Amino acid sequence: MATIYEVSKLAGVSLATVSRVMNNNTPVREATRLKVLAAMEELGYRPNSIAQSLASNRSNSIGILVSELYGPFYGAMISSIEAEFRAAGKHVIIAAGHSEESTEQDGIEFLINRSCDALILHVEAVSDDYLIKLSQSDTPIVLINRQIPAIQSQCISLNNKLGGYLASRLLLEKGHRQLAYISGPLWKTDAKERYRGHQLALQEYGLQPDERLFFEGDFHESGGSDGVAQFLQQGLHFTGLICGNDEMASGAMTEARECGLDIPGDLSIVGYDNVMLSHYTYPKLSTIDYPIAAMGQMAARWVLKHIYQQDKLDVQLVFEPKVIERDSCISLAPTLG
Amino acid sequence: MATIYEVSKLAGVSLATVSRVMNNNTPVREATRLKVLAAMEELGYRPNSIAQSLASNRSNSIGILVSELYGPFYGAMISSIEAEFRAAGKHVIIAAGHSEESTEQDGIEFLINRSCDALILHVEAVSDDYLIKLSQSDTPIVLINRQIPAIQSQCISLNNKLGGYLASRLLLEKGHRQLAYISGPLWKTDAKERYRGHQLALQEYGLQPDERLFFEGDFHESGGSDGVAQFLQQGLHFTGLICGNDEMASGAMTEARECGLDIPGDLSIVGYDNVMLSHYTYPKLSTIDYPIAAMGQMAARWVLKHIYQQDKLDVQLVFEPKVIERDSCISLAPTLG
DNA sequence: TTGTAGGCGTTATCAC
DNA sequence: GTGATAACGCCTACAA
Numbered sequence: 001m002a003t004i005y006e007v008s009k010l011a012g013v014s015l016a017t018v019s020r021v022m023n024n025n026t027p028v029r030e031a032t033r034l035k036v037l038a039a040m041e042e043l044g045y046r047p048n049s050i051a052q053s054l055a056s057n058r059s060n061s062i063g064i065l066v067s068e069l070y071g072p073f074y075g076a077m078i079s080s081i082e083a084e085f086r087a088a089g090k091h092v093i094i095a096a097g098h099s100e101e102s103t104e105q106d107g108i109e110f111l112i113n114r115s116c117d118a119l120i121l122h123v124e125a126v127s128d129d130y131l132i133k134l135s136q137s138d139t140p141i142v143l144i145n146r147q148i149p150a151i152q153s154q155c156i157s158l159n160n161k162l163g164g165y166l167a168s169r170l171l172l173e174k175g176h177r178q179l180a181y182i183s184g185p186l187w188k189t190d191a192k193e194r195y196r197g198h199q200l201a202l203q204e205y206g207l208q209p210d211e212r213l214f215f216e217g218d219f220h221e222s223g224g225s226d227g228v229a230q231f232l233q234q235g236l237h238f239t240g241l242i243c244g245n246d247e248m249a250s251g252a253m254t255e256a257r258e259c260g261l262d263i264p265g266d267l268s269i270v271g272y273d274n275v276m277l278s279h280y281t282y283p284k285l286s287t288i289d290y291p292i293a294a295m296g297q298m299a300a301r302w303v304l305k306h307i308y309q310q311d312k313l314d315v316q317l318v319f320e321p322k323v324i325e326r327d328s329c330i331s332l333a334p335t336l337g
Numbered sequence: 338m339a340t341i342y343e344v345s346k347l348a349g350v351s352l353a354t355v356s357r358v359m360n361n362n363t364p365v366r367e368a369t370r371l372k373v374l375a376a377m378e379e380l381g382y383r384p385n386s387i388a389q390s391l392a393s394n395r396s397n398s399i400g401i402l403v404s405e406l407y408g409p410f411y412g413a414m415i416s417s418i419e420a421e422f423r424a425a426g427k428h429v430i431i432a433a434g435h436s437e438e439s440t441e442q443d444g445i446e447f448l449i450n451r452s453c454d455a456l457i458l459h460v461e462a463v464s465d466d467y468l469i470k471l472s473q474s475d476t477p478i479v480l481i482n483r484q485i486p487a488i489q490s491q492c493i494s495l496n497n498k499l500g501g502y503l504a505s506r507l508l509l510e511k512g513h514r515q516l517a518y519i520s521g522p523l524w525k526t527d528a529k530e531r532y533r534g535h536q537l538a539l540q541e542y543g544l545q546p547d548e549r550l551f552f553e554g555d556f557h558e559s560g561g562s563d564g565v566a567q568f569l570q571q572g573l574h575f576t577g578l579i580c581g582n583d584e585m586a587s588g589a590m591t592e593a594r595e596c597g598l599d600i601p602g603d604l605s606i607v608g609y610d611n612v613m614l615s616h617y618t619y620p621k622l623s624t625i626d627y628p629i630a631a632m633g634q635m636a637a638r639w640v641l642k643h644i645y646q647q648d649k650l651d652v653q654l655v656f657e658p659k660v661i662e663r664d665s666c667i668s669l670a671p672t673l674g
Numbered sequence: 675t676t677g678t679a680g681g682c683g684t685t686a687t688c689a690c
Numbered sequence: 691g692t693g694a695t696a697a698c699g700c701c702t703a704c705a706a
Contacts, residue, residue, distance in 0.1 A: 001475070003683055014693040019685060029691060050396060050452050051683030053387045054698050061430070069416035071613075075407030082406055082433060091430050091451055093398070096419060114428055115387050138338070221616075250617050257619075276408075279558075280587050282594075282619035340699055351677045356701060363702095366675060388699030391682050 002043035011039035022047060053115065060090045062303055063111030063119045067099045072275040074122070077144070077296040081120060084300035088308070090117075101125040112139050118303045120144065120296075124188055140307055142299045145190060156299050156317055160190045163288040163321035164197025167242050167270045170286065170323055172205050175332035176240035176268060180213040182227035182252060184244035191219070191244050194272060198242055213238055217248050224251030232259050239267060239332060246271035246278045249285055253328070268329035283327035291319050339380035348376035359384060390452065397427045399640055400448030400456045404436045409612040411459070414481070414633040418457060421637035425645070427454075438462040449476050455640045457481065457633075461525055477644055479636045482527060493636050493654055497527045500625040500658035501534025504579045504607045507623065507660055509542050512669035513577035513605060517550040519564035519589060521581035528556070528581050531609060535579055550575055554585050561588030569596050576604060576669060583608035583615045586622055590665070605666035620664035628656050 004022075008015040013032055020026045021036045028036075039045075053059045062085055066074040082092050093114055097104035104126045111119055119141045123131070128148050135141050135151045143155045171179060181198055184191030202209055215230055217223020224243055228251075231238065241256075243249035249271030253263055261267050263283060271278055271287035278285035298317075304310040341359075345352040350369055357363045358373045365373075376382075390396045399422055403411040419429050430451055434441035441463045448456055456478045460468070465485050472478050472488045480492045508516060518535055521528030539546055552567055554560020561580055565588075568575065578593075580586035586608030590600055598604050600620060608615055608624035615622035635652055642650040 005683080015684090016686085016693060016695090017691085020692085023685085027691065032691080046450055048391075048452065048683050049450060050387055050390045051698090052685075054385075054391050054682085054700090055684040055686080057685095057698075059387060068412075069419055070409060070412030072407060072409065072412075075405075075409075075412045078431070079406035079433065082431060086432065086447070091432075091447070093428050093430055094415070094419060095423065095428070096416065110423070110428070113383055113386060115385065254619075277614055277617045280614045280617045282591075342699080352700085353678080353702080354676060357676085360701085364675065369676080385699050388682090389701080391684090392699075392701040394682075394701095 001048070002045040003048070004045075007036065007039045007043055007045050010043060011035045059115040059117055061093050061114065061116050062090055062300075063108075063114060063116035064092055064094045064121075065097050065104065065107045065111060065119065066094070066122045067097050067124060069094065069096050072277060073273060073290075073292060076275075076293045077122065080293040080296040081300045084297050084304070088304055088310070090304075090308070097123055097125070099124045101127075105130070108134065112137075118142065118307045120299045120303065122146075140303075142302050144295055144299050147189070153317070154302070156295050156302065156315075156319075158190075158290055158295065158319045158321055160193035160321070161197040161200070163272060163290070164194035164242075165201045166197070166321060166323050167194075167272060167288050168198045168201035169204075170270055170325070171240035171242065171268055171329060172201060174240075174268065174329060177205075177207065178210075178213070178238040179207075179240045179242060180215075180227075180231055180236070180238040181209075182215045182217050182224055182241065182243045182248050184217060184219040184223070184248070186216055188219075194244055212236055217244065219245050219247060221247050221251035221254075224248030224253070225255035226251075228252045228255040228259070232256075240329075241267060241269045243269065243271050246273045246275050246285060246287055249287070249328075250277060250281050253281055253285070264328050264330045270329060274324050278324075278326070281328070286326045286329045287324050288321045289324050290321060295319055338385070339382040340385070341382075344373065344376045344380055344382050347380060348372045396452040396454055398430050398451065398453050399427055399637075400445075400451060400453035401429055401431045401458075402434050402441065402444045402448060402456065403431070403459045404434050404461060406431065406433050409614060410610060410627075410629060413612075413630045414459065417630040417633040418637045421634050421641070425641055425647070427641075427645070434460055434462070436461045438464075442467070445471065449474075455479065455644045457636045457640065459483075477640075479639050481632055481636050484526070490654070491639070493632050493639065493652075493656070495527075495627055495632065495656045495658055497530035497658070498534040498537070500609060500627070501531035501579075502538045503534070503658060503660050504531075504609060504625050505535045505538035506541075507607055507662070508577035508579065508605055508666060509538060511577075511605065511666060514542075514544065515547075515550070515575040516544075516577045516579060517552075517564075517568055517573070517575040518546075519552045519554045519561055519578065519580045519585050521554060521556040521560075521585070523553055525556075531581055549573055554581065556582050556584060558584050558588035558591075561585030561590070562592035563588075565589045565592040565596070569593075577666075578604060578606045580606065580608050583610045583612050583622060583624055586624070586665075587614060587618050590618055590622070601665050601667045607666060611661050615661075615663070618665070623663045623666045624661050625658045626661050627658060632656055 008018045095107040097107045104123045122144045147157045215227035271285045274287045274289040278287045301313045302315045305313040345355045432444040434444045441460045459481045484494045520532045552564035608622045611624045611626040615624045638650045639652045641647040
């Protein structure tokens with residue numbers, strides 16, 4: 001592989017000049033620039049990015065940590081982040097945190113040791129304090145789906161409470177009054193916020209939450225099916241069900257159907273996230289859109305703006321969810337209201 | 338950030354010795370090793386991976402190119418690759434090729450310029466010749482889901498023809514004789530092979546393929562729905578449908594149901610890939626398992642073995658698909674056979 | 675077993 | 691505008 005040195009010899013200029021035409025940060029006479037360009041072409045020269053990084057103290061790599069690499073949710077996020085950086089000539093190093101505190105910390109450490117210029121984190125298990133401390137170290141971080149007041153300007157988040165509110169209101173507006181709720185793990189902030197939104201909606205309609213119609217699931221399919229199974233075993237009556245995410249909604253749907261309920265005839269269901277599967281269920285799932293692709297892109301822009309000085313870019317920190325109505329919810333006949 | 342030099346001073350040894358205890362490739366007296374370790378600890382020393390790379394001519398990074406970053410299929414693949422490398426202290430740089438020749442080539446170039454030690458590619462649009470040429474350059478490559486005789490030892494692939502055969506035989510065994518087939522784009526090798534398997538199964542049962550019951554889709558949901566729509570508009574009769582992948586099967590299922598068909602009562606459907614969505618459809622989709630996670634892991638092992646000299650590892654190049662029976666296929670009543 | 679010194683391919687700071 | 695030359699932080703013969 002040709003080096004900058006060989007190029008300089010062939011072009012009959014100094015090594016420094018070659019570097020200048022590469023980075024065009026210093027004026028170079030047009031004639032020499034062309035000579036250099038020709039020499040690079042002839043040698044098939046490609047800059048060694050590692051040497052560049054060592055000399056410039058910039059790796060042009062951004063670390064991304066997500067809970068899981070598979071699944072529609074993170075896929076969409078990573079995809080939009082990669083596209084944005086790729087267009088800017090940066091590259092992306094990925095790691096998985098598996099929603100586990102020590103694994104998440106390991107992952108972060110791993111990425112830092114890889115000399116990433118910045119980190120984009122979608123972490124769940126790690127504490128606020130840890131992240132605040134981390135943000136004071138050398139490697140800048142951006143958080144997705146997390147709100148920490150002390151470092152708010154680095155947090156890109158969704159208004160989860162509003163989403164929970166919208167999901168519940170969708171059913172309330174359709175006349176449903178007996179609502180069940182299957183939540184994600186309440187130690188996860190987003191799960192808690194979504195549930196808060198639900199409570200808010202109930203309150204607005206003058207309803208009391210019924211503890212027996214609440215189930216704390218795991219954000220996986222089994223959480224949804226377990227929840228429905230429990231409600232039904234207790235002989236509880238409910239015509240609407242709000243789930244903390246689409247996976248659980250899918251599990252709930254399957255379980256309800258196996259117990260002889262017609263969806264949406266006997267039970268209306270709303271999910272949350274609008275991941276791809278919500279489109280594959282039968283009936284198609286009504287849900288709350290989580291604009292994860294846009295948020296990932298924004299995280300990338302944040303980095304481009306603050307770390308790579310692309311000042312013109314605008315970043316938006318808080319996103320709003322919106323209702324996606326499909327086929328899993330129906331209006332309750334007024335006589336039944 | 339502390340450097341190796343500061344550590345050496347604090348420990349009262351030479352810089353080379355510090356390097357030795359880090360890489361423990363040269364004997365170091367236990368006492369000195371401990372001194373060095375203590376010094377590293379005290380300074381919170383972390384090796385600069387970029388400097389290591391420059392000096393050792395090893396970046397410890399592996400480039401991965403897939404068609405898309407989202408979607409269950411690639412997610413599972415990337416996930417298993419990352420896990421395998423992470424455990425080995427290597428990291429993974431990802432890029433998307435979007436099934437488009439120039440984008441795939443750009444992506445490969447991009448990764449090569451990033452000084453990856455090796456590339457793992459799941460490419461579709463790029464030609465065999467290009468890949469053969471590529472494999473002669475400095476950066477080693479491994480191919481997933483592609484068979485190129487000239488570089489067979491670097492190809493990790495699925496026996497797609499067998500899968501197509503198994504899918505069709507599943508329906509034939511259940512008594513179905515009027516079979517429709519919705520294929521992926523035939524310029525994609527895997528789509529073509531799967532279809533070949535189908536033809537093989539028909540032949541085994543003494544049946545002729547009916548051209549009118551063949552539709553070339555796009556591997557997306559719309560391909561499945563378009564295919565079914567076309568068959569039905571032509572008033573064709575068929576009791577079994579094989580789809581080139583699960584997405585199309587899902588689309589087909591939805592369309593068929595909207596046309597008033599009961600699944601599997603009126604029509605049995607088989608997919609291919611066994612991605613997560615096959616589990617979310619209603620009824621749950623019978624399909625052919627594509628062990629993509631295992632194949633990704635194997636690609637990673639290939640690299641560890643051949644590039645990083647982890648000689649003990651065994652690699653398997655060809656994988657076998659298998660039938661996953663769920664709820665979307667039924668046996669045809671003998672009287673109707 | 676340990677130290678010395680040259681080199682990896684750039685960038686960046688000086689002079690000229 | 692351009693050319694030396696010193697970093698950047700580490701690895702690795704070669705010597706001792």
